[in-house]
Amino acid sequence: MPGHRATAGxxxxxxxxxxxxxxCSTSRGSDTAGDxxxxxxxxxxxxxxxxxxxxxxxxxxxxxxxxQQVPSGEQxxxxxxxxxxxxxxxxxxxxxxxxxxxSFTIDGVPRDISKLLPDSxxxxxxxxxxxxxxxxxxxxxxxxxxEPMVFLxxxxxxxxxxxxVPKTWAEFESxxxxxxxxxxxxxxxxxxxxxxxxxxxxxxxxxxxxxYQTSNDTWRVSMDDAPTRKVAGYWQRLxxxxxxxxxxxxxxxxxxHLRSGETAGYLAxxxxxxxxxxxxxxxxxxxxxAPMPQWDPAKPKVxxxxxxxxxxxxxxxxxxxxxxxxxxxxxxxxALRAKLASGVSSAFPSVPSLVPVxxxxxxxxxxSGQDIFDLFGKQAEMxxxxxxxxxxxxxxxxxxxxxxxxxxxxxxxxxxxLREAQSRTMPDLKSLGLSVTTD
Numbered sequence: 045m046p047g048h049r050a051t052a053g054x055x056x057x058x059x060x061x062x063x064x065x066x067x068c069s070t071s072r073g074s075d076t077a078g079d080x081x082x083x084x085x086x087x088x089x090x091x092x093x094x095x096x097x098x099x100x101x102x103x104x105x106x107x108x109x110x111x112q113q114v115p116s117g118e119q120x121x122x123x124x125x126x127x128x129x130x131x132x133x134x135x136x137x138x139x140x141x142x143x144x145x146x147s148f149t150i151d152g153v154p155r156d157i158s159k160l161l162p163d164s165x166x167x168x169x170x171x172x173x174x175x176x177x178x179x180x181x182x183x184x185x186x187x188x189x190x191e192p193m194v195f196l197x198x199x200x201x202x203x204x205x206x207x208x209v210p211k212t213w214a215e216f217e218s219x220x221x222x223x224x225x226x227x228x229x230x231x232x233x234x235x236x237x238x239x240x241x242x243x244x245x246x247x248x249x250x251x252x253x254x255x256y257q258t259s260n261d262t263w264r265v266s267m268d269d270a271p272t273r274k275v276a277g278y279w280q281r282l283x284x285x286x287x288x289x290x291x292x293x294x295x296x297x298x299x300x301h302l303r304s305g306e307t308a309g310y311l312a313x314x315x316x317x318x319x320x321x322x323x324x325x326x327x328x329x330x331x332x333x334a335p336m337p338q339w340d341p342a343k344p345k346v347x348x349x350x351x352x353x354x355x356x357x358x359x360x361x362x363x364x365x366x367x368x369x370x371x372x373x374x375x376x377x378x379a380l381r382a383k384l385a386s387g388v389s390s391a392f393p394s395v396p397s398l399v400p401v402x403x404x405x406x407x408x409x410x411x412s413g414q415d416i417f418d419l420f421g422k423q424a425e426m427x428x429x430x431x432x433x434x435x436x437x438x439x440x441x442x443x444x445x446x447x448x449x450x451x452x453x454x455x456x457x458x459x460x461x462l463r464e465a466q467s468r469t470m471p472d473l474k475s476l477g478l479s480v481t482t483d
Contacts, residue, residue, distance in 0.1 A: 080108075081104075081105060081106050081107055081108045082106065082107050082108070082362050082365045083107075083108050083109075083110060084107060084108070084109045084110070084135075084136040084137060084360075084362060084365060084366055084369060085109075085110050085112065085135035085136050085137070086109050086110070086111050086112070086135055086136065086137040086138070086369070087111075087112050087114045087121075087124075087125065087135040087137070087138045087139065088111070088113070088114065088138070088139040089113070089114050089115060089116040089117065089119075089121050089139060090139055090188070090352060090383075091383075091386055091387060091389070092382065092383035092384065092385070092386035092387065092389070093111060093113065093139075093383075094111055094113065094386075095382045095383060095385050095386050096373055096379050096382045096383050097109045097111040098382070099378055099379065099382040100369065100372060100373070100379070103378070104372075106365075107365045107368060107369060109137075109369060112135070117140075117141060117144060122140075122144060122148075122438065125138055125140075125148070125153065126148075126151065126153070128359075129148075129151065129152070129153040129357065129358070129359065132359055133359060134153060134357040134358070134359040134360075135357060135359075135360075136356065136357060136359075136360035136361075136362060136363075136365075136366040136369075137354055137355070137356060137357070137360070137366050137369060137370060138153075138354070138355055138357060139188070139352050139353070139354060139355075140154075140185060140352065140353055140354075140355055141350075141351065141352050141353070142176050142177070142187075142348070142351050142352070142353060142433060143242065143245075143433045143437040143441075144433075144437060144438065145176075145177060145184060145185055145353060145355075145433065146179065146432075146433050146434060146435050146437070147435055147436055147437060147438065148355070149179065149184050150435050150476060152358060153355070153357055153358065154184040154185055154355035154356065154357060154358070155184070155355070155356045155357060155358050155360065155363055156182050156183070156184060157183050157184065157185070157186070157355075157356055157363075157367060158181070158182050158183045160356065160363055160364065160367045161183055161186065161367065161371075162367075162371060165186070165371045165374065165375055168375055168395045168396075168397060169186070169187055169374070169394050169395055170187070170190055170394055170395070170396055170424060170427075171429070172190065172424070172427040172428075172429050173187035173189075173190040173351075173394040174187060174394075175429045176190075176348075176353075176431075176432075176433070177353050179432075180258075184355060185353035185354060185355040186353060186354045186355075186370050186371070186374050186394075187351070187352075187353050187374070187394035188351070188352045188353055188354060188373070188374060188391075188393075188394060189315070189350075189351050189352060189391040189392055189393055189394055190348060190351050190392055190393075190394050190424055190427070191313030191314045191315050191348050191349055191350040191351040191391065191392060192313065192314055192336070192346045192347075192348055192392065192420055192423035192424045192426070192427055193246050193250070193311060193312065193313055193336045193346060193347050193348060193349050193423075194311075194312070194313075194314060194316075194317075194333050194334065194335060194336055194419065194420070194423060195209075195210070195309060195310075195311055195333065195334045195335065195336055195337065196309065196310040196311075196312065196316060196317065196320060196331055196332075196333050197209065197232075197308060197309040197310075197331070197332060197333075197334060198305055198308040198309065198327075198330055198331060199330060199331060199332040199412075200329075200330045201223070201227065201230065201305055201308045201330075202219075202223075202308070205222065205223060205226040205227060207219050207222050207223055207226070209332075209334045210334075210337045211335070211337060211338065211341060212337050212338050212339070212341060213278060213337045213338070213339055215337065216232070216337045217278075217281075217282065217287065219232060220232040220233075220282060220287040220288065221285075221287060223308060224286070224287060227305075227308075229306050230305060230306050230307070230308050231286075231287065231288050231289040231301075231306065231307055231308065232287065232288065232308055232309045233288050233289070233307065233308075233309040233310060233311055234288055234289045234290070234291055234293070234298060234301075234307055234310070235279055235282065235283050235288045235289070235290050235291075235448075235452065235458075236291065236292065236293035236298075236448070237290060237291065237292050237293075237445065237448050237449040237451075237452040238292040238293050238294075238295070238445050238448075238449070239292075239293035239294060239441075239445065240293060240444070240445055240448040241440065241441040241443075241444030241445050241448065241461075241462075241465060242349065242441055243293070243311070243312075243349065244275065244276070244279070244444070244448075244458070244462065245347075246311075246313075246347040246348065246349045247275045247279070247311075247347070248271055248272040248275045248276075249347035249348075249428070249430075249431045250336065250339070250345050250346060250347040250428070251271035251272070251274055251275050251339055251345075252271040252345070252428075252430070253266075253269050253271035253272040253275070253431075254266065254269065254430055254431065254432070255267050255269075255272070255431075255434060256432045256433065256434040256435075257432065258432075261479055262479040262480065262481055263434075263435070263473060263478050263479065263480045263481070264480075264481050264482070265434065265466055265469070265470065265473070265480060265481070265482050266466075266482060267440075267462045267463065267465060267466040268459060268462060268463050268466065272459075272462060273459060274339075276457070276458040276459035276462060277458075277459065279458050280451075280457055280458045280459065283451070283452070283458070289301060289306070289307050290452040291452075299323055299324065302320075302323075302324050302327070303324050303326065303327065311336070312349055312350070313348060313349035313350035313351065314390055314391065314392040314416075314420040314423075314424075315350050315351075315389070315390055315391045315392075316350075316390070317333060317390035317411070317416055318388045318389045318390035318391070318406070319390075320410075321388050321390075321410045322387070322388055327410070328409065328410045329409075329410070329412055331410065331411060332411055332412065332414060333411060333414060333416050333419060334419075335419065335422075335423055336423065344426050345426060345427075345428045346423045346424070346426040346427050346428070347427065347428070347431065348427060351391075354370045354373065354374065356370065374394065374395060375395050375398070377398060377401045380393065380398050380401045380402065380405075381401060381405060384401075384402070384405040384406070388406065388407075389402075389406075390402075390406065390416060390417075390420075392417070392420045392421070392424060396421060396424075399417050399421055402417055403415070403417045434469070434473075435472075435473055435476060435478065436469055436472045436473060436476075439468070439469050439472045440465050440466075440468075440469045441465070443464055443465040443468040443469060444461050444462060444464070444465035445461075446461075446464070447460060447461025447462070447463075447464040447465060448461045466482065470482070
C-alpha cells in the first residue's frame with residue numbers, strides 16, 4: 045500500500061488510520077497449499093531464527109513457516125521491509141527493533157494486533173515491554189526481549205586499583221578519575237561517536253527525559269529538555285576531562301580497548317553480556333556486571349538499549365495464524381531453547397517466566413558464575429514507562445551521530461549534537477503531515 049500511513053500515537057493519526065484501512069484493497073500474502081497447512085513467511089535478522097522456525101515446523105501441522113534471513117536493519121533490513129510493504133508483498137511476520145516501530149507504524153506496515161493478541165499472552169509479557177509497542181491504546185508488535193541497561197566492568201582492574209563499583213553517576217565520575225590516576229592508559233567507559241545517539245537516548249531516558257510526547261493531536265519534540273541537558277553536560281565533562289574514551293561504537297578499535305583493559309567498562313543493554321563473551325573470550329573471569337548507576341538511588345530508574353519485536357504485517361492474508369506463530373515464539377520454552385541452541389545469548393526475554401530457561405542454557409563462568417539473569421530481572425522491573433520513540437529515529441540517530449563525531453573531535457558539544465538531531469529531524473516529521481512543536 046504505497047504512501048499509506050498508520051497511527052503512531054495521536055487522535056489525528058488514528059483518524060488517518062481509519063482512512064487508510066478504508067482505502068486498502070484485500071492484502072496479499074502467503075496462502076494455503078490446497079487442503080494442506082497455512083503457509084507463512086517470516087523475515088528476521090535475529091540469530092537463531094532458522095532453528096526456531098525448524099522447531100515450530102517440526103511440532104505444528106496446521107501452520108508451516110518459510111523463513112528468510114535478512115540483513116540487520118542498518119545493513120539494509122529496514123529498507124528491504126519498507127520496499128516490500130510498498131509493493132504489497134511484505135512477509136506475514138517480520139522483526140523490528142523498538143526505536144523503528146513508530147516509523148513503520150506511520151508507514152502502515154504492521155497490523156493493529158490489539159484484538160489479535162491473546163490475553164493469555166499479553167498477561168505474560170513484562171508491561172514495560174508491551175508499553176513500547178502500544179500507541180494510544182493500540183498494539184502493533186509483540187516484544188521478543190527487553191534489554192535493561194547495566195554496567196559491565198573489568199572486576200580485576202577495579203579490584204586491583206581499589207576502585208568502588210559505582211552505584212550513582214557521581215560515584216561513576218569519581219571512579220573514572222581514580223581509574224585514570226591509577227592506570228593512566230585506561231578509561232572507565234566510552235563515549236561513542238557512531239551509534240552514540242541511541243546510547244545517549246538511554247542515559248536521557250533514565251534521567252527522566254521525554255524526547256517525544258503527544259498531546260492535542262500534536263507531537264512535541266524536546267531533545268534538549270532539562271534531564272537531557274543534565275545528561276549531556278555530564279558526558280561533556282567526562283569527555284573534556286579525558287575520563288572516557290571517545291571512539292566509534294562496535295568498532296575494532298573499541299573491542300581492542302576492551303580486550304586490553306584500556307577500556308574497563310561498558311554501559312549497555314543486557315544483551316551485551318553474551319556479546320562480550322563471544323567477542324572477548326580471553327576476558328573470562330575478568331568481567332562482572334553491576335546495575336546501572338543512578339541519579340537518585342532513592343528513586344531508581346532504568347532505561348533500555350536494544351531489543352526486538354515481532355509484527356504481523358498488513359499484507360498478511362493469515363493474521364490469526366501469524367499471531368499464533370508469534371505467540372509461540374515469544375512464550376514457548378521450546379522456542380527459546382531452539383534459539384539458544386544457535387549460540388550464546390544473554391537477551392532478556394520479554395516473558396519473565398522464560399528466564400529459568402535462559403539461565404539454564406547459559407554458562408556464566410565467564411562472569412565467575414554471577415547470576416546475571418537475576419540482575420537483569422531486577423533491573424527490568426525498574427524500567428520507567430515514560431519513554432516513547434519518535435516517528436523517524438533513523439534520521440534522528442544519523443544526525444545525532446554526525447554531531448557526536450564532531451563533539452568527539454572537539455568542534456562541537458554533546459548537547460549541540462542532540463539539538464542538531466532535533467532540528468534536522470523536524471522537516472522529516474512535518475513532511476509526514478504531522479503537527480509538530482518544540483515548545
